[in-house]
Amino acid sequence: MNKHTQHLYADVIIPLPLPQLYTYQVPEEHARNVQAGCRVVVSFGKQKTITAIVQRLHHQAPEHYRAKPILEVLDDTPTLNDLQLSLFAWMADYYMCTPGEVIQAALPSALKINTQSFISLVPGIDIEAHTLSEEERRIVALIQKHEALQYEELSRKVRNSRLYGLLKQLQDRGLIDIFEKTKERYTPKRQRKVRLAAQWLHDKNALNELLSSLEKQAPQQWYALLKYIEASGILRDWTRNESGVEKKSLYATDARIKEAAIQALIKKGIFEEFEVEVSRFAAVDADKLLPPPTLSPAQEKALQQIVKAFFEEKKDIALLHGVTGSGKTEIYIHLIQQALESGSQVLYLLPEIALTTQIVQRLRKIFGDKMGVYHSRFSDNERAEVWRGVQSGRFSFVVGVRSAVFLPFDNLSLIIVDEEHEASYKQHEPAPRYHARDVAMMLGKLHYAKVLLGSATPALETYYHAQQGRYGYIALQERYGNAQLPQVHISDLRTAQKKNRLQYSFTPELYEAIRKRLEAQEQVILFQNRRGYSPYLYCEDCGWIPKCRFCNVSLTYHMHERALRCHYCGHHQGAKGTCQACGSTRVRNVGIGTEKIEDELKLLFPEARVARMDLDTTRGKEAYQKLIDRFEAHDIDILVGTQMLTKGLDFEKVTLVGVIDADQLLYFPDFRAHERAYQLLTQVSGRAGRKDSKGEVIIQSRHPEHPVLLDVQQQTYEQLVTRELQERQKYNYPPFVRLIGLQVKHSKEEVAHAAAHDLVEQLQKQLGKARILGPDIPLVDRVKNYYLRNILVKIERQGIHLGSVKKYIAHCIQQLTLQKDYRRLLVVVDVDPA
Template sequence: MPVLRVALDLPLHRLFEYRADDASTADVGLRVRVPFGRGEKIGVIVEVVAEGEWPLDQLKPAGSVLRDAAPLPADFFELCRFASAYYQAPLGEVVLQALPKGLKQLDPPARRAGRAAKPPRPLPPPALTAEQATAIDAVDIEGGYSAHLLFGVTGSGKTEVYLRLVDRCLAAGQQVLLLVPEINLTPQLEERVSARFPETRVVSLHSELAEAARERHWRAAASGEAAIVLGTRLAIFTPMPRLGLIIVDEEHDASFKQQDGMRYSARDVAVVRARQNAIPVLLGSATPSLETWANARGGRYGLLTLRERANREATLPAVDLVDTRKMVLREGVSPPLADAIRVRLERGEQSLVFLNRRGYAPVLACPACGWVSRCKRCAANLVLHLADRRLRCHHCGFEHGVPRACPTCGNQDIHPFGRGTQRLEAWLGEAFPEARILRVDRDSVKSRKQWESVLERIHGGEADILVGTQMLAKGHDFPKLTLVGVLGADSALFAADWRAPERLFAQLMQVAGRAGRAELKGEVLIQTQYPDHPLFASLVGHDYEGFAAGQLKEREQAGFPPYAFQAVLRAEAPEMAAAIDFLTAAAALPEASGQNDVAIYDPVPMRMARLANLERGQLLVESYSRPALQAFLPRWRAAIEALKAPSRLRWHLEVDPLEL
């Protein structure tokens, strides 16, 4: 009797076996209902074998095999097996997390046909620059595997390069997967792609889609009906039978790293998938991650460069530093920035004031006794949101009303300290009463519909001053925007995180790139108390290459990635002592001793030591050899799984962590 080996979405590193009377190898990749415990689960058939590891009389019979969708293909399982092995995640978790919710439900609701979208007005392609043409010709769509970094300044026309390569891929009868880091970038790109290819089925895949729509889009991609798939990180696992090209836009963005469940990097998985499928992959960015830059400079990836803006009338904005050490600031805004905003108002141009901190103020405090609005569940402060009079934790979501007096001493004169986008918006409204001010952050824009409305207002000239967070820092083209003012950048210069300079530089370069993208000249004013810092010198000169060279030299000297490879074991429990004891026991396991090529450091509390009522600790594992680290982790993980841990303790392994 055939035996089914089934992947289930469970935190166990093994497949489950069931007996089946009428199964065959043709059923591999299909979903199946199986008994589990007192209930049933939906699993995916990974193998059909004549004889399993367990005697037939000890196996439960499988339920019905679901044949309402084509079986998952062999290359899908190959990718999932890689991700499972590399990121130390159960295969069942990898396979099942890639499926839409409706395909994992025992009794899914009846599916409705989607409404046909209004066809967009076709747009003719613009003329190419010489650099764009060279970059396009360098990517051989039918030449097998290749990886290229498209390094182009903001506004250099990277998207046009993508579209020309998509055109070539479609002409060859292939599908294209285009990954973007954020959901709010999808509508604008989707509209542009659909307008360029009006006769081609284009679908999007991201978490904000309704489940029915996501399942329809996933099925269209998996069947080959949709030739172009736009998606966020999870879309990298979408089966596509005719996949011919993968594009990762803004490849440096941290949003490509999953931070719960299987903690994978969609950018890195994209490169692996391209190699497995023998197709090209293109990574695009104006500020590449240092790992990608090192791969390009070292010859592992091809390097394609766009140094000029695609619009011949547009030039890179002038970046100036505003030394605020001897200035009196009004709600964080310096006199030179206020004057520059006033000039733009007189010209009828738009300004963006960038402050990457939402809310009204980072903290509410009592000057009499020193009380501050701390979160009861986290090692963080509650942020004041004055518009709806709430104090909110931006880490765990806890919130409550603003107290009328200090909870400790009763003082009624409690004050907000620091500033967020709400407070900045209020002051700008007072300083420039004639201006139309539009705040864009995750408090004001919570859905795709709201985002589309905001973009329409900006493009329609219905806003004079934009107040925004990183939501406005990348991927947007506002022709009337000529001034960008940056507040609060200094806080990241001396952060404990050794990746902070890279993130700050990328963020500032990206937001600066919003200015002067058309014929109007752009200007960027960065307020700082450290105008002599080398990072700012690179920004003023638009010198990513010089900045990257300095950062890579420092990392090589310190033994940090990309010159070393890391994994981190994290544990969280109601008490910090329990988390640290567990990590100490893991470090003392026999499998962790005598590792000449792998260094295991002492357990320490995480920087955010308490989150959602759990104390968190971590243990860093590092090696100068990726194969040595990968050989060590499975043995160590299996030994950790055998440890007796407190019932309320949870732990996970993360490979290639972005934060420590």
């Protein structure tokens, strides 16, 4: 037999930033089980073992090295399907990263085990209640001695070649947690139950005698046993005893039963106690599900136009351009229902966790248990549960943020990308630096699924492609339920300052409007796109401004914590009342953050209930939901916040929205600044005046005549688009060209500077000077002790091969980093930077 065909080999993806696949030999005992997409344990390097993914199987031995054997196969059925493997390969190629980086981003940590993983016992678990093998008991005993034991250390102590498989068995049985130390630890939701011991089953005489005996000698135990018989229904069906009854429910709902009585029945061997792991996702009673909402004539027309675009005009992608409050979600619900009834799967993407909370509650009432939710506030174990739920068919419909594109769908027919213009669909760190909207389009292509993009303020690129006929286009220009669009006023900050008429940060117009709304017992939302108390502190005597030790940026002052924080690297230090340069006490805060607005409101309106919604107040898993619930219940009169407030929230008593400072949006140095400012201001304006009440929006600016503000006021999106497209065509920006951003990073400024110039020079040799911008020094030119230089590559959409350009860029970067002086250089590649 030919040496190349006698053994089975697997090319595997190592979840590390490595540019190639690695070939391993498949031992005979695993040859029948292993498939493409399976997780396997392999040794990598000298002492490292790691979970890898099989990309393909073949009979060709590697030419330049001896293939190591696969140590274990972790899956009976593949964790990744063929469509996922195809998508991930495309992502690695398109976004110029490695397959390992895609896998690292795609798989929840609970599905990866590596030398950095930690293992602990599930809190509260009763190990003695479980039958374990001798090997499993030894592992559990070692883990019990520590709060959490690193895999590497456990491996040294156990020295068992089957360690991965044993850990997987213990994890599947709910006895151990496997987690990353940096991640929040997850405690599975567990339920303690009781059931009748086997000796009392199937013998009614024995059970009757037991009841008679207990009635005389222990009445409370007798009553508890009767309660169990009734709750379990075992007299109608003995098999119901197997699943038992929740222990707590026997005494928590009936004051006549004490926990001690239950414990006594367990001690006597009448009850046996056991524990089960239950889903974190509460079951929804199928009988209580609601039908899809009734559509208005305008919504019904839009729905028919979407169906026509998809199936008559043969468009795979369509844009639903609906004004804020037009009821796009109701249309989505009807489309989802149709897709699910056809037996296929649906993915509904939202840009941020902030949006999912309210929408999930609505959708759960209609779609019940067939709907899963997937986002980063879930622990790794919860995300793994959703992953497995999609694989098993438990969830045929998933609502999620950008990472939901990685889930193991095998039969998608519809993908909805809501608020498709949102910048948070773009992943910035780490690689892959993907845009979920664009990945969703490729996912749709692989599944032959339809993709619906929805927005009140579409991205210019999306709108342009729709107008060019590449996508279907559906306009929905009226609000649901005849609700009126809010009245937008622009308040002149500059004039109010000159005339000394400001009330803290509020112009007279905004102050008076807030006062009136509070008197009418209505609610107010105030938007300021900067958290903290003030952007920086300033010494009036010597000009000192506290800066981050690791980044070239001023530290933001957080007064409630009495701390200075860097919003780039997270460094923080105490805020002292004196200047650290000259000792002066004349240190004042400059600028306005959400924290300062909150304090000013409490001074101006002491009777009002004020709350703040930003990254600092919503860090906890339930914090965001609690704020929403309080605002919805009208326990809060004024809600101050950052961009979180702009995301599709719907509160019927909000009649006023105020924008504290629009200028920081308008004058941000980015070619998308005007587009983003329009989108953000329009979105936050849409929070005002739903249902029966007409809303009011007051935007404070020092430049009230700015054309973008006038576009927001007059709802002239097309006017903004025309103006912006002319500018972008003139200066070669998307949608007329593609962009690839390169960021050169080094711990020494002179090395970063020299390397960036050398890279530009090399790129220009093949691509020419017109296609390369830079190197430029960014506004913040040092982050986490790395000095930064930016390069921008512009590539025409026609007449040049994008793949060849990317290969040339990768080649130039590789040649640069091989030079002795640039060995520690980092070059970050960002395709389609947002």
